[in-house]
Amino acid sequence: MADVLVLVDHVDGVVRKPALELLTLARRLGDPVAVVLGAGAGGAAGVLGEHGAVRVLVAEGPEFGERLTVPVVDALEAACALVGPVAVLVGSSADGREAAARLAVRLGSGLVTDAVDVAAGGEGPVVTQSVFAGGFTTVSRVTRGVAVVTVKPNAVAVEAVAAAGAVEELAVVFGEVPAARVTSRTPRVSSGRPELTEAAIVVSGGRGVGSAENFSVVEALADSLGAAVGASRAAVDAGWYPHSQQVGQTGKSVAPQLYIAAGISGAIQHRAGMQTSKTIVAVNKDAEAPIFDLADYGVVGDLFTVVPQLTDDITTRKN
Incomplete structure (x- = not known):
């Protein structure tokens, strides 16, 4: 062969x-x-x-x-x-x-x-x-x-x-020394969660999360699933979550087995970074949100009611 x-x-x-x-x-x-x-x-x-x-x-x-x-x-x-x-x-x-x-x-x-x-x-x-x-x-x-x-x-x-x-x-003959050289390295502080682009499950929060403090709801669900945490551009621009976790055209592209979008409207910029996910679940109180056109499963409701209930149910089933 x-x-x-x-x-x-x-x-x-x-x-x-x-x-x-x-x-x-x-x-x-x-x-x-x-x-x-x-x-x-x-x-x-x-x-x-x-x-x-x-x-x-x-x-x-x-x-x-x-x-x-x-x-x-x-x-x-x-x-x-x-x-x-x-x-x-x-x-x-x-x-x-x-x-x-x-x-x-x-x-x-x-x-x-x-x-x-x-x-x-x-x-x-x-x-x-x-x-x-x-x-x-x-x-x-x-x-x-x-x-x-x-x-x-x-x-x-x-x-x-x-x-x-x-x-x-492998014998390698290296070419001319390039202009760019690594002068130092700083290890990234680990969150204990999977790398965003490699994770099999990603839970992302958007504008509907409302604040940096409220992202704890998204993180709790992610931790119950062993998932990575992502964020929409709106959430990142508001300073609620680090840019390194942004999913979208100007962020990272992900293609997990399961993608859960909480409080994300589904703008084309965000869809560009997650549309190839195998299964997409959306939680949004706006029944007309574009994310529902893409989702395999959608829940119309307040994420602060739906997501904690889902987290509790998953935790109970695991125990």
């Missing part, structure tokens, strides 16, 4: 869930070959082998921590030369999209970003995207060179399939 390169997102060897999703997609196209870069890369081999990686190419040079993007592209280019893949799959983070675009230019290949599905085709991988704020679904195929594809988190359920996971050192 043809080989498929997968760029693995990890933190000191701890593999993040979107990387395992990419391995699941890669198996549809051929034999997954994982590329793991940076500090602790060697520690990721075990879990990658358990999720279908036939080979694990490892490079742990300090360049990956000291410079931005370019060393990753150098490594991917080296991996492509070594493996000769039919496709390269990268997570659709900001860094991932930049690395994929730079790689496609170097290889003279086609690029497809923000895919929600990837499947095998007779003439190469068939890539599905949700575009124009989720208003259209497109199906495309790269016609030149190696298909370079970035994939949104939660595009597919992770499937564990044992494979060899043979570890190999």
Whole structure:
């Protein structure tokens, strides 16, 4: 079978869930070959082998921590030369999209970003995207060179399939030192909740929440479900919740299995960031709110009555 390169997102060897999703997609196209870069890369081999990686190419040079993007592209280019893949799959983070675009230019290949599905085709991988704020679904195929594809988190359920996971050192020749260099890093304070873009369940609050203090209602429901907390632009602009948790066209795009919108009207800007969610539940006291046109399930009512009742019911069922 043809080989498929997968760029693995990890933190000191701890593999993040979107990387395992990419391995699941890669198996549809051929034999997954994982590329793991940076500090602790060697520690990721075990879990990658358990999720279908036939080979694990490892490079742990300090360049990956000291410079931005370019060393990753150098490594991917080296991996492509070594493996000769039919496709390269990268997570659709900001860094991932930049690395994929730079790689496609170097290889003279086609690029497809923000895919929600990837499947095998007779003439190469068939890539599905949700575009124009989720208003259209497109199906495309790269016609030149190696298909370079970035994939949104939660595009597919992770499937564990044992494979060899043979570890190999990847020799990388780094190019010129770029103008941008990392001078310091500050760890983000963890909330204990899942990362917004990776979460299987997201509970978001909007203008209807009314204040920063009232977001505790949204957070309580999220915690009962083991979910991430999101916010609409209106809530973020009002200073009620951090911009890092904004869902929408100017925030983050999410595609969880379950998205609960509390007090969110459903403006097109917000819909652009969550419309590809598998199941959408809306709670709003305005029966004419646009969010109900999109929702799979809708509750017309006061969120301060509905959401606490839902939280209590979930907590009772769990206990």
